[in-house]
Amino acid sequence: MEFVYEAQPMRVVMRPGASVTAVAGEAERLGLRRLLVVCGPRGGETARAVVASLGDACAGLFAEARQHVPVEVADQAVRVARAAGADGCVAVGGGSAIGLGKAIALRTELPLIAVPSTYSGSEMTPVWGLTEHGVKRTGRAPSVLPRSVVYDPELTLSLPVSLSVTSGINAVAHAAEALYAPDASPLVSLMAEEGARAMTGALPGVAADPEDLEARGRALYGAWLCGAALGATTMGLHHKLCHVLGGTFGLPHAETHTVVLPYALAYNAPAAPDALRALGRALATDDAPQALWDLSGRLGAPRSLAELGLGEADLAVAAAEVTGQAYPNPRQITTADALEVLRAAYEGDRPPVWS
Secondary structure, eight states, X not given: OOOOOOOOOOEEEEOTTHHHHTHHHHHHHTTOOOEEEEOOXXXXXXXXXXXXXXXXXXXXXXXXXXXXXXXXXXXXXXXXHHHTTOSEEEEEESHHHHHHHHHHHHHHOOOEEEEESSSOOGGGOOEEEEEETTXXXXXXXXXXXXXXXXXXXXXXXXXXXXXXXXXXXXXHHHHHHHHTXXXXXXXXXXXXXXHHXXXXXXXXXXXXXXXXHHHHHHHHHHHHHHHHHHHTSOOOHHHHHHHHHHHTTOOOHHHHHXXXXXXXXXXXXXXXXXXXXXXXXXXXXXXXXXXXXXXXXHTTOOOOTTTTTOOTTHHHHHHHHHTSSOOOOSSOOOHHHHHHHHHHHHHTOSOOOOO
């Protein structure tokens, strides 16, 4: 057995109410005295509670985070952080807020504390993303990995069921790709399988009773593991498809991952049998793409790219962009293959069996 596994240096706090009670303590532990708090328009209430808990250690609030982290928003946030003399950053919210926090950390190397309110898992990875001129660029840098992550199930109680479901399946996508990544290892595979099991087990409970703290906490645990698995491996076809659809066509992040995942998995299945078996164990099925498609429909999530606003004429453009640069994937993919996968996701029917 041969593999390489690099543990990410991070501290995690998980408990109800931690978003208000733990952030100041984490900042003090890191020696931070002037923190800029960032959030999106919908996360203002929680962010203001974090601001209040920080007291004099808060250097300001920047509430302009946007999906896919437009570079002009990142530029503005960096200017605000520098003007405030910030020595750290607290990102409160979903993937957009945490992505903005990472962009600030990338440019300034300020330490980042993440307080996630969705299940995106971004807080567990050293992966950053910026969108400029309709193209989303991603990369990895140790400086963007949060120093502390504060998980608070109470913070997710206000997350609508629809977004809870798509955010959760987005996390499962991280685990799925980690299972067949070229740099996977036994430890990563254990995290990925358990993360997918925890998340898919929690989502029906969240959908049935959005106030169920136990189910909400279980989903955060799943998001943690799925994100950590992605953070330790290299992304493949699924994430490339979603980055193009989000960055170039502006499709919503979590919903796009939810729609695309069954089709990307079905395409890769013949070349990644061990990964699909592991994912099948997590989902208690022998057909993981079908099970994820069924789960999405059962919980009311979108199933087609057409529902998300993609035009049929956009499919060929997206396919060309997806195959325009090399990236690791268990199965070779041509522009014609990418178009076939995208068309299946556009129509939203049951995932086909690719040979």
